[in-house]
Every structure is written in structure tokens, then in C-alpha cells.
Amino acid sequence: MPPLNVIVVGAGIGGLAASVAMRKAGHNVLVLEKDPSKREIGYAISVPPNCSRVLRSLGIDLQRARATQWNGLDYIRADRNRPETLPRRYIKAEDMYGAPHLCCHRVDLHEALREKALDPTVVGGPPVTIREGARVAEFDPERGSVKLQNGEVLYADLIVAADGIRSKAHKWILGEERPAELTKLRSIRFIVATETLLKNPKTKPLIENLHNEGTRAAVWIGQSDKIGIFQSPCRDNTLQNFVIYDIADANQTPSTDWIKKADRKMALELLQREGFDDSVQEIVRCSNEYDFYLWKVGDRDPLPALQSGKLLVLGDAAHPMRPDHGQGASQAVEDAGVLGVMMENASGPEVPGRLRMWEALRRPRVAVAQLCSRAETLSFEMAEENIQKVQALVPPDQLPELTRAELFHSFFKYDCLAEARRFLNEQMKITKSLDDRFWKTVLSETW
Secondary structure, three states: OOOOOEEEEEOHHHHHHHHHHHHOOEEEEEEEEEOOOOOOOOOOEEEEEHHHHHHHHHOOOOOOOOEOOOEEEEEEOOOOOOEOOOOOOOHHHHHOOOOOOOEEEEHEEEEHHHHHHHOOOOOOOOOOOOEEEEEEEEEEEOOOOOEEEOOEEEOEEEEEEEOOOOOOOOHHHHHOOOOOEEEEEEEEEOOOOOOOHHOOOOOHHHHOOOOOOOOOOOEEEEEOOEEEEEEEEOOOOOEEEEEEEOOOOOOOOOOOOOOOOOOOHOOOOOOOOOOOOOHHHHHHOOOOOOOOEEEEEOOOOOOOEEEEEOOEEEEHOOOOOOOOOOOOOHHHHHHHHHHHHHHOOOOOOOOOHHHHHHHHHHHHHHHHHHHHOOEEOOOOOOOHHHHHHHHOOHHHOOOOOOOHHHHHHHHHHOOOOHHHHHHHHHHHHHHHHHHHHHHHHHHHHHO
């Protein structure tokens, strides 16, 4: 079976994961990246078991990527003179799910995927070609082509649009554009060296408390459910990642800037407004003045289709979601892993049918992830409207309790690769059965 020629648009985490998966399946991959020198920005990224399982299957060395294991998640009341840890939640992910729960620096994970894509020693297809500074202007799902901004047209058996939250690729699938919209949730992100926090007498007890039973992540809660801090260790626990989440009031209109530089003063003002203890504010003071980013969070209702002809959308291009359950990047990696399974031993004429199988598995799952990530507050309460939408997507016997703990369990235990192989084998048996019946009918009529 000759290999497929695959074009992947976008060299972010989702695009590179798809490239590695398609290369592993034995195909030729060309990545088109609009930036002249693409490098990931930002800080830590959650790698829960449903994601780490796929990354392992792709040959990503998570230890070499300096991923840090989570042993649990603490909830801490941080608006008191002495921050108080609420009952702890322990996560023995490897034992429970067969894969670890990790936190990785975005730059490290991106680089690990890029190295795997380019490594000449990897078994499968040839090393991936990454062409930077190539901006795609149009897609043609039926012909299997993309038109670049400079007028050049490129053809492939399969086109994967993984070009991020502002992607317009879905327009060529749906016939109309449905852009993601900014929500009222924003996050200020920054990192601090673990050593710096352990040397500071104000912050040392806070960090030691998170390390006395293995490395742990934490949610720091203030006076209301409008502002909170998520903390997680990364890069072999040498860095502590912090995200201050702020939900704007209903009468505030979110600005149109997606990512911009923030500063220490902005972070401190938010924490002071919520009555966070001075020891928590000291964490902000320990950071580098210029290491703050303000990230706006985009969202969109689940799309009615994720593929057409030879084109599919994955990751944020398909299903942008809020970070409430840490599933954004994980679902992109799942998309990529399932695509790799679906395209094993696939020929060019089989691509549209295999993409329909991919969509049958992926669209319900990512739609549920999107809807369940729409918490009304930082206490993760879902609106009744979204609960009803989830109930309409999932059979009653498969619907978990829509609590944070049960949703975590539902996301983590899902083995998308095993499910993809099971589904593909079932569909191939059905196809073979239909083919056998067809030829038996033809032969009986002929003779």
C-alpha cells in the first residue's frame, strides 16, 4: 500500500502530534506553518492520563521532556492569615488509569514533538518536512488542496487543519464561518523558580506543604468564586507555574486582545481585591516583573461537522474550550492519536471514509469536553442549558455524574487508541461483510 501524502496546517502541539501520528502510520507529512520561526509560548500545560497515554504511544519521552508527576490536587483557602488546606484529593493515576498525570512546560512538550517529527531514526514514514512562513489562504476538501497566500497550490491525500483558535478552515467544511468568541474568563500566567520560593520565609511553608507527600498541584481560593489561582509544578519541579483566573462581571465587555503582556501590579491588584493572604501575594512579588502574560479564553459552540472530503479540523481549530478541566491540549492530542489509528494501511480512496469514522468517535467526545468546561464560576458549577446539551449527546447509561471529580475520572480513564482500534475493526468487518454479499450476488446472477 503506497503511503499517503499528508498536509498538516499548523505546527503547534496539535499539529505536531498529528504529524508524528501520521508519520508513525507510515505516511509522508508536510507541515505548513504561517510563522517564519514557530516556537511555543506560555508556561505549563496539563498532561492527564488520557493525554500521556497517547504521547507514550507516539514515542514521546516524557521524562526527557522534564514532565513533573502530579500526586494529587489540593484546594487551599488563601484568604486567611494562614492559608488552610481543605481535604486533599489523591491521584494515583498510573495505578488507576495505566498512565501518569503530569505537568509539562509547553515549550518542552512542543520541542519533544518537533524532535520526534524530525528524527531520522524513527520507524515509519520519512522525517516530517516543516515549511515555515507558509500562510494558507484557502482549502478545497474535495480536491484535497490548499492555496497559500502567495498563490501556490499544494495537493495531498489528506489535509489536517490544526492552525489554532482563529482558524477559518471549518468554513470549507460547513459552508460558513463560525469564529470562536472571547469569554469573560481571563488568566494571568507567570512562573517562579521553586528554589526562589523555598528560600523565601513567607512562601516556603506554602511550597513545602505541596511537596510533603510528593509533588502536588493546587487550587487557591479567595473570598469569592470569581478569582482563583491554579498552581502546578513543571520542568522536573524546578519551576512553579501559576495561573490567576478572573471572571469579569456581567456588565464588563472583554477586550479583543487574545494574548498580551501583563505585569506584576495587575496580578497583585486582583489578589488584594480578593483578600488573598500576604504570603500568597509574596509569590507574585518573587516573580520576574516581565514574566507575566494575560491570556484571554475563547470558546465556541460544538461544530456540527469536523470533516469533509479530504479535510479535517482538530485541536483548537475544531473545538476551543475553557481550561476548567485542563482538557484543551489533551483533546488535540487525542484527535491526533485517533487519526493515526484510522489512517493505518489506508489508501487514498479510503481517506474520506476513514475521516467519517474519525469524526464518529471524536465529535461527541470533544463536544462534551467543550460543554463541561463551561463552568459558571470557579467552583465549576455548570449552567442547566449546558447540562441538557451534554445529556443529549451521551447515552444515559454512559453519562457520568456532572461533578468535577466524576468528570475528571471520565476523561482520564478513556483510552482513545483502544477505542479507535475497536471501532475501526468493527467497521472493516461490516465493510467486508457487505463486499462479500455484493460479490456473492454478482456471481450468482452471472452464473
